[in-house]
Amino acid sequence: MQIRMTLVCGLVIAATACSSDRSYSPPGTVLTDARVSEDVAVTAGIAAAASISDQAQYLDNAGVAPACTYAATAGLWTCAPFVNSQRLTVARSYAYFDQSGHPMQSYDSLTTERIEYKSKSDGAIGDGTTVIGMTHRSGEQTLSGLLGSETTRVWDGAGVSADTTSYNDASGTRRYAGVQLDSVKKVSYAQPRKPGSYPLSGEVVRIANYLVTAVGAGSETRSVSRTIVTTFNGTRTVPIRLGAISCTLHLDTRAVDGCSGR
Secondary structure (H helix, E strand, C coil): CCCCHHHHHHHHHHHHHHCCHHHHHHHHCCCCCCHHHHHHHHHHHHHHHHHHHHHHHHHHHHCCEEEEEEEEEEEEEEEEEECCCCCCCCEEEEEEEEECCCCCCCCCCCCEEEEEEEEEEEEEECCCCCCEEEEEEEEEEEEEEECCCEEEEEEEEEEEEEEEEEEEEEEEEEEEEEEEEEEEEEEEEEECCCCCCCEEEECCCCCCCEEEEEECEEEEEEEEEEEEECCCCCCCCEEEEEEEEEEEEEEEEEEEEEEEEC
16 A cells, blocks of 8 residues: 655645745744744654554454444445544544455454555644644554564554644744644554553654744744654653754653753
8 A cells, every 4th residue: 555645745845945944043033943843843742642542543443443334345444434532533444454465354363464544634633722733634554563473563654734733832822834744664562462552663753844923022934844753662751853852752641841952
């Protein structure tokens, strides 16, 4: 399964080309590079934690999600939209495949080689006070490593989201609007997977491109591009990096803090 990203990549390249990151910020500037990076880390952390939550929910609901129907001609289960644990409205489909790449109607522990998922999700993100936003995501993820005596299972995938997010603090409001391209790379879980466990390894990489507007004591607008890497380590507390800036993502609460390296 290959995700169709041509249009998305064009949007990402276009946004990157007009990035206005700068090494010097005039006195009184609100949209400093460090401030922007910390804001973007929060949104990327929410998305990375949501990806992990989705992976658990995919497995919990496979074959039993609300109103899923099987189309034998396509070899595909398609589910009616439902509200997930992040309160996003999700439309999802998935398919089982054997080692030869043939679709299967149901999972078989002896012959199923991988499961492929497609999803679209829409809804509010943030805490509703200091971080308020809306997201529109679509993506594909593949779960592999199912054959034989399993010690790990691995997720890979790609997706795109269009977000609008506002950050509110004493300096005013910073509004971000843009397109983000996500890659899920070799995110590995121990088997058997226990409730509340976290990925042993792997990364989620986000290329984020925003038009940012600050409203408060003054008004500023700039375009920015960031590459954010979240690296998993088997615990609920993982590093999230944006160039020289490193922060901590708490996968259980989806909070980002402890940023350093400004």
